[in-house]
Amino acid sequence: MKLALIGFGQAGGKVVDQFLAYDERVDGGFVEAAIAVNTATTDLQGLERVPRSNRILIGQARVNGHGVGADNELGAEVAEADIDEVQHAIDDVPTHEVDAFLVVAGMGGGSGSGGAPVLARHLQRIYTQPVYGLGILPATDEGGLYTLNAGRSFRTFVREVDNLLVFDNDAWRSAGESVEGGYDRINREIVERFGLLFAAGEVGSGDAVAESVVDSSEIINTLSGGGVSTIGYATETVETSASGLLSSLSSSKGSKHDGTDLDTDGAATNRLTSLVRKATLGRLTLPCDVSSADRGLVVASGPAEELSRKGVERGRTWLEEETGSMEIRGGDYPTGGDEVGAIVLLSGVTDVPRIDRLQQVAVEAKETTEDVRTRSQEGTAALVDTSGELDALF
Template identity: 40%
Template sequence: MKFALVGVGGAGGRIVDRLHEEEAATGRSFSNGSLLAFDTDRSAFEGMDHIPLDRHILVGDTHPDIRGEGVDGDIELAVSVAREDRNELHREFDKLKLHELDAVVLVGGLAGGTGGGLGAVILESLQTLTDIPVYAIGVLPDGGEPDQHIVNAAESLQSFVRLADSVILFDNDAWHDSADTLETAYDSLNDGLAQRVSAMLGLNELADADIAENTLDSSDLIKTLDSGGISVIGQATVELEDSGFFDRIVSLFRNGDETEDDGTTTTLAMRTQDLVQEATTRNLTTPCEMSSTDRGLLLVSGPAEEISRKGFESGRYWLEQESDAAEVFAGDEPRPNGSTVTASVLLSNVTEIPRVDRLKERAVEAKQTSTSKHQPQD
């Protein structure tokens, strides 16, 4: 499956840069260099090491209110500038060769003016230019960020969900360790997101993978995301020599009960099933209520002899029951020389997401506070 990756704003550009790096590191080739990075601030391109210079697109560089220095969090300004430059944007899309792709993935930080405002206009434009799916990856701000970022994120999320065929959501607040500043945590946050997204976009793209017993293909991914709305991705990995990690997982899901081990077969089955549960209950890009899922997709990757067929089927059955999804696609990805076993899970059209509810509530409160401050006093 071949995707174009379009980064918008500082966060979106950094994540696309990291995704392209992940392609090379893992051998999952899913973009074939179909990359673009848009920004209103020329300095944002300085940190991009893997996106070619001719794919760096500065928007609004001649606009009197921007001149290449960004929109300072102003979504309305970003939208206005993007619409003025819409013809120029369309010419840049020619570099993507949309007719050769299966889908486009736009990535943007929802708290920023450029990511949210310019990102929405680009989504709108892409939907008019191509019949292939146009997905979005939206990054929610940390809870400690200013009110304006929260308001931007709430408005941008609404626009992204309306314009994209599906929005994969990543919540910085859920993943940010408060011991680190958000700025120092960006690399690790982007790493976690890139690993999860590349596993899904790179289905069956591993150069050294063997033939799977249960193969997933691009149509399965598209069918999963076809239900629209908000999607989340979970992932859990065990190092094959790290028995301590496996023991911790078992203790989490067996409630301290002793499990009779009748040999390697039972051990592998437990590990495979518990990795699926770990990925879905503790490691989602945005925590959500599983039972509000419309469709799901499960991929288990690792050496064939380390993936239990019984554990795989048990994990799939558990996912079907807990998510109450109408359909769950599942497959394996044998890697003969792999040193890990990884379970990756995609939940689509999830409707119960506490973080989104809190974001909307805080955005309303922030707007009310701002309005009261600007009202004339008697």
């Protein structure tokens, strides 16, 4: 499916940069336009692929290109004030070619977590296409302020988008990794999953196996209904019939598995069914109780002769049982190569311990603020101490 990507804040811009790299590498064709918005000049300068004319600096009157320093209320204010600057960049996008907008942001900082929901609301008002969010949650050891920003912003972002796809940095950290090195790896994990999904929805309808290929409406239908989504992904390297020229010929998109060789068919079916299980029960972009998903989509990717329809169907049926949902879609995405994969998109998930904890922090912070206000009105001496705690939080 064709997307207009808008990265808000540092993490948002870097992930959009990675989406561009991925789209180019797999010849996905799902990025119609890429824009980065930030309050910090240096973050915009650090991007590699987003065209310079699409790097939009906002909030100059307030912060002079220095960023909002994790103040997400200020992030929201400057986004509100300078939304026209972002709109000018979007005006150059052929939006009639776009299936959806995707606003990408880290939820822990100030610019992205404050600005992304503001931008999403604006896009919803102007355009008829769905507006999705890709929200990146901070690691738990990043400190109270990041957690608080994420807790507050999450609720607003979910409300303003048609669906919020979530990636939790905390679930994807590796011990002993440098912060920057860690982000590079994590960003590749992000775009590999979400990029593969969007690229799958972009296979042309003229393709020889188009009837079983996922199209953009299936992704849109799975995401419609709102709420929060997460993705699971599993791959396995297969022995293709030959290497080199023969292999590339046999894995061309037109040579779909026709089920004539029973042994091969059985192996391909079992492999796919097991990959769907692994993808669902392995590490999700946002860990959650799978049975709480409202809708789902299973996509098999890889060399066409390995994409057993029976395998996708069995995986789909298994996911129906696992989630208790009757709205599980399935399809494939022939890519060639020697890796078979399964992507499982779970949408409308409600049982997510990490989100419950974030919401709790946001509610407690709000209560503390209200408590301080009340006590302040009552003139209690405790105010000084408690406001000190609040200063530390904000």
